[in-house]
Amino acid sequence: MGKLKSSKSFDKDIGNLPPNIKKLLEKQLGFLMDDPFHPSLKTEKIDKKRGIWAARVNIKYRFTFTMVGDVYFLRRVGDHDKVLKNC
Secondary structure (H helix, E strand, O other), rough: OOOOOOOOOOOHHOOOOOHHHHHHHHHHHHHHHHHOOOOOOOOEEEEOOOOEEEOOOOOEEEEEEEEEEEEEEEEHHHHHHHHHOOO
């Protein structure tokens, strides 16, 4: 089981999410800690050099993270296009 650490940017992004998306994010982060490749996450590597991954909150929202051992460093969360652009 993994551990989560969040960046200041991630914490700030959460404050801008609608309540229903925050609840979905919490569920998806639970999946991430158990299995970073859980099917509902649709995890994909988006930057090989920096080791940045993206996962799905829902069809519109994504979050990005890096993995070091069993620690997941949460980078950004929000609208798909904005998050991937600012990873």
